[in-house]
Amino acid sequence: MKETMIVTPWEVKGKINYDKLVKNFGLNLIDENLYKRLEKYLGDNFFLRRKIFFAHRDLDFILNEFEKGNKFYLYNGRGPSGHTHIGHLISFMFAKQLQEAFNVKYFIQLTDDEKFLFKEELSLEDVEKFTYENALDIIALGFDPEKTKIISDLKYAKTMYKQALRVAKKLTFSTAKAVFGFTNDTNVGSIFFTSMQSVPAFLESVKQKKKIPCLIPHAIDQDPHFRVARDILPKLGFYKPASIQCKFLPGLGKGGKMSSSEPNTAIFTTDNQKDIERKVMNSFTGGKDTKEEQRKFGGEPEICPVYQYFYFLFEEDDEKLKMLYNNCKKGKILCGDCKKELSKRIKKFLAEHQKKRMKAKKIIGKFMLED
Amino acid sequence: MKETMIVTPWEVKGKINYDKLVKNFGLNLIDENLYKRLEKYLGDNFFLRRKIFFAHRDLDFILNEFEKGNKFYLYNGRGPSGHTHIGHLISFMFAKQLQEAFNVKYFIQLTDDEKFLFKEELSLEDVEKFTYENALDIIALGFDPEKTKIISDLKYAKTMYKQALRVAKKLTFSTAKAVFGFTNDTNVGSIFFTSMQSVPAFLESVKQKKKIPCLIPHAIDQDPHFRVARDILPKLGFYKPASIQCKFLPGLGKGGKMSSSEPNTAIFTTDNQKDIERKVMNSFTGGKDTKEEQRKFGGEPEICPVYQYFYFLFEEDDEKLKMLYNNCKKGKILCGDCKKELSKRIKKFLAEHQKKRMKAKKIIGKFMLED
Numbered sequence: 001m002k003e004t005m006i007v008t009p010w011e012v013k014g015k016i017n018y019d020k021l022v023k024n025f026g027l028n029l030i031d032e033n034l035y036k037r038l039e040k041y042l043g044d045n046f047f048l049r050r051k052i053f054f055a056h057r058d059l060d061f062i063l064n065e066f067e068k069g070n071k072f073y074l075y076n077g078r079g080p081s082g083h084t085h086i087g088h089l090i091s092f093m094f095a096k097q098l099q100e101a102f103n104v105k106y107f108i109q110l111t112d113d114e115k116f117l118f119k120e121e122l123s124l125e126d127v128e129k130f131t132y133e134n135a136l137d138i139i140a141l142g143f144d145p146e147k148t149k150i151i152s153d154l155k156y157a158k159t160m161y162k163q164a165l166r167v168a169k170k171l172t173f174s175t176a177k178a179v180f181g182f183t184n185d186t187n188v189g190s191i192f193f194t195s196m197q198s199v200p201a202f203l204e205s206v207k208q209k210k211k212i213p214c215l216i217p218h219a220i221d222q223d224p225h226f227r228v229a230r231d232i233l234p235k236l237g238f239y240k241p242a243s244i245q246c247k248f249l250p251g252l253g254k255g256g257k258m259s260s261s262e263p264n265t266a267i268f269t270t271d272n273q274k275d276i277e278r279k280v281m282n283s284f285t286g287g288k289d290t291k292e293e294q295r296k297f298g299g300e301p302e303i304c305p306v307y308q309y310f311y312f313l314f315e316e317d318d319e320k321l322k323m324l325y326n327n328c329k330k331g332k333i334l335c336g337d338c339k340k341e342l343s344k345r346i347k348k349f350l351a352e353h354q355k356k357r358m359k360a361k362k363i364i365g366k367f368m369l370e371d
Numbered sequence: 372m373k374e375t376m377i378v379t380p381w382e383v384k385g386k387i388n389y390d391k392l393v394k395n396f397g398l399n400l401i402d403e404n405l406y407k408r409l410e411k412y413l414g415d416n417f418f419l420r421r422k423i424f425f426a427h428r429d430l431d432f433i434l435n436e437f438e439k440g441n442k443f444y445l446y447n448g449r450g451p452s453g454h455t456h457i458g459h460l461i462s463f464m465f466a467k468q469l470q471e472a473f474n475v476k477y478f479i480q481l482t483d484d485e486k487f488l489f490k491e492e493l494s495l496e497d498v499e500k501f502t503y504e505n506a507l508d509i510i511a512l513g514f515d516p517e518k519t520k521i522i523s524d525l526k527y528a529k530t531m532y533k534q535a536l537r538v539a540k541k542l543t544f545s546t547a548k549a550v551f552g553f554t555n556d557t558n559v560g561s562i563f564f565t566s567m568q569s570v571p572a573f574l575e576s577v578k579q580k581k582k583i584p585c586l587i588p589h590a591i592d593q594d595p596h597f598r599v600a601r602d603i604l605p606k607l608g609f610y611k612p613a614s615i616q617c618k619f620l621p622g623l624g625k626g627g628k629m630s631s632s633e634p635n636t637a638i639f640t641t642d643n644q645k646d647i648e649r650k651v652m653n654s655f656t657g658g659k660d661t662k663e664e665q666r667k668f669g670g671e672p673e674i675c676p677v678y679q680y681f682y683f684l685f686e687e688d689d690e691k692l693k694m695l696y697n698n699c700k701k702g703k704i705l706c707g708d709c710k711k712e713l714s715k716r717i718k719k720f721l722a723e724h725q726k727k728r729m730k731a732k733k734i735i736g737k738f739m740l741e742d
Contacts, residue, residue, distance in 0.1 A: 113532070117540055124533065157532040158742045161484070162495065162525050168560025169488055173544065176559050188547050189539030192563035371529045371742050 007221050008181065010118055012257045018054070018220070018247060025223045027055040027245060037063050041101040046316055047094045047246070053217065057230070058242035062215050066102065072213035074099055075200040075241070077109030077151070080130035081119055082260035083268040084137040086313065086346070087249030092138050094246065095217045099147065106148045107200040108138055113153040114197070117189040128154065135364055137269045140356035145366035153196050158371035163206060164195035170232045171195065179224050198229035201241040216243040249312050250305045252283035265305075269357065273347050280306070280343040286328070287335035298331035306338050314345045378592050379552065381489055383628045389425070389591070389618060396594045398426040398616060408434050412472040417687055418465045418617070424588065428601070429613035433586050437473065443584035445470055446571040446612070448480030448522070451501035452490055453631035454639040455508040457684065457717070458620030463509050465617065466588050470518065477519045478571040479509055484524040485568070488560040499525065506735055508640045511727035516737035524567050529742035534577060535566035541603045542566065550595050569600035572612040587614040620683050621676045623654035636676075640728065644718050651677070651714040657699070658706035669702040677709050685716045 005014040007021055022029060030038075030048065034056070038048060047053045062072050076091050078084070092108070099106050112127035131152045138150060153160055176182055176191055205212045216226055223245065230240040248257030253265035260266055267279055286304030288294040301307035307328065315321045327333040376385040378392055393400060401409075401419065405427070409419060418424045433443050447462050449455070463479070470477050483498035502523045509521060524531050547553055547562055576583045587597055594616065601611040619628030624636035631637055638650055657675030659665040672678035678699065686692045698704040 113536055116536055124537070154533050155529070158526070158529040161528040161532045165484055165487055165560050166495070168563070169558050171559045172556050173553070173559060173562060174555035177555070182544070184545035184548070185543050187540050188542045188544060188563045188566060189536050191544060192539070192559045195559060 053246045055245040062242045074106040080134045081115040085266040087258035109151045136360040139360035150367045163199045168195040197225045202238040214241040220245040254284045285335040295331040299328040424617045426616040433613045445477040450482045450486045451505045452486040456637040458629035480522045507731040510731035521738045534570045539566040568596045573609040585612040591616040625655045656706040666702040670699040
């Protein structure tokens with residue numbers, strides 16, 4: 001069965017061909033030269049070294065301006081349609097590294113309006129709850145509230161809606177349809193929504209009453225929104241937002257990105273130790289059916305989510321990762337052992353994260369922008 | 372030349388055939404029985420007696436509920452695309468009479484977002500300015516701030532946007548297109564907008580956490596918005612809003628409603644005495660080309676805006692109006708005299724209005740809802 005790749009802001013399906021996405025979306029790969037320029041500020045960066053963040057638009061512009069003394073700010077976010085899973089953390093972790101390296105401001109947008117509009121089953125109360133829960137996960141990563149502000153589209157609607165109208169006025173249904181694949185059956189809120197997602201890309205310019213460059217580190221599926229923003233923002237007198245794209249952490253099932261809508265193959269930051277262990281131990285792998293076959297023929301780390309988790313988040317040491325890869329290929333390691341090790345690391349990580357998450361409840365007020 | 376009638380929320384053109392509109396929109400005429408029921412509360416009401424407010428939806432439901440002790444509230448508004456002209460005042464004057472007769476709450480919505488989205492040339496600053504100016508005109512009519520609240524969609528966006536999303540989620544592009552005639556070139560904000568206009572029709576129910584009937588006294592061109600609201604609100608657990616429609620005060624030119632976009636044939640509440648006189652004296656009339664012809668053949672009050680102004684606002688006495696009509700028909704009165712009298716009355720009315728408008732600046736804060 002051939003799986004068609006679908007990558008839109010609302011659906012990611014099939015085997016992801018990143019080269020094809022880069023080409024289709026008109027992105028640039030982060031080349032050696034740009035990597036070196038970033039290294040000057042970030043040092044040896046895990047997400048760049050592993051090519052987890054791998055593509056961009058106008059990142060050279062961001063660095064040129066920065067080096068001329070024209071500081072950028074960061075913006076990304078998440079749609080609060082459920083609890084945060086560990087794949088969601090990647091963009092926030094990388095943004096934190098960028099924020100610290102360049103000492104810049106950072107807006108995090110929680111698009112509760114979007115999730116209400118696009119998910120039939122979600123009520124306003126649901127998305128408001130998940131906005132709160134997701135904000136705790138972000139704050140748990142250790143941001144500085146002086147430089148980091150979280151926007152809920154609903155709670156900050158007075159500011160957001162007014163600015164979104166400026167974008168909406170310049171965006172025809174025809175363009176929105178072409179970019180997002182809307183039909184006559186799409187609801188009118190969904191059609192309007194991308195205007196809200198474009199606002200943080202120029203909000204700091206509005207606040208400071210001058211053009212300020214914006215850099216958006218985001219998962220590649222969100223690119224269509226920022227293509228629209230890049231088209232319209234210059235018409236309003238702002239810079240085109242620059243961006244840097246990452247790959248998807250796969251789910252624990254066979255193929256596809258980790259998705260909140262498949263709870264058994266996604267590890268949520270709120271999962272307890274037992275759940276984590278169960279999910280990891282039940283994961284699809286690149287292993288053979290029996291120990292004997294595994295020892296004889298070896299496994300396939302390329303298609304194995306367990307290996308991918310080490311690659312994306314849980315084995316920082318390249319040498320150790322390489323050893324894991326080779327040992328798997330040679331059949332020297334069995335899936336059960338690999339899963340146990342991953343489960344141990346995720347449990348440790350989330351036990352700590354959950355403590356920080358509890359503490360975040362006391363300081364969430366310092367982060368949330370409200371009208 | 373045959374003029375095609377166009378009546379949409381954004382364009383009114385040609386000779387208005389009210390019977391046809393009532394039929395096309397699916398409205399009901401206010402019949403003798405309903406008139407009598409209203410008279411019980413309103414007494415002899417000028418706007419009803421003259422059939423200026425002449426059509427409705429579910430007005431009987433509103434009265435039935437009221438008589439069962441289930442009070443309704445009032446809602447209407449205006450798009451602040453320019454200064455208020457005297458035609459705009461009619462809906463607010465009538466709403467005031469309803470408010471006093473039934474002792475009910477009243478929301479007035481100033482759709483600054485709409486005017487920004489639909490009028491290419493208007494900036495956010497422009498619509499914010501006109502929101503303020505228009506609010507002064509409304510307040511000048513003498514409302515009680517305890518029972519009357521003015522909503523600017525921009526200033527009250529935190530409340531409005533959230534509620535509008537509930538409507539937007541249930542409204543497809545296909546329906547919006549059919550009702551409003553949108554095309555692929557329509558901007559995505561305009562497509563979303565009707566959701567904002569529907570909010571005050573259920574806002575009081577949201578605030579009081581129970582279903583409350585809503586009555587909307589409005590000029591007939593706004594009916595498409597409320598048809599959409601009537602379709603969707605019951606799906607959200609609210610009553611269908613009821614409504615009562617009025618005719619348009621004509622402009623001082625030949626045909627068409629008074630329109631802010633034709634400043635020489637519209638009398639603005641901010642016009643000075645000289646402007647008023649000039650505009651009225653330059654008005655199109657139903658008179659003949661020469662005094663002699665006028666005396667011989669008489670005039671045509673039916674097509675005369677000057678006569679219409681007496682009819683709509685400036686001659687309350689039916690007997691005197693009838694005399695004016697007859698004298699015109701018989702050629703006993705000349706257009707110049709008629710214009711002078713109208714000019715005198717409008718100047719007097721606006722001189723007083725302008726004083727109240729100045730005073731309104733001091734109390735506007737009591738009326739405006741803000742997040």
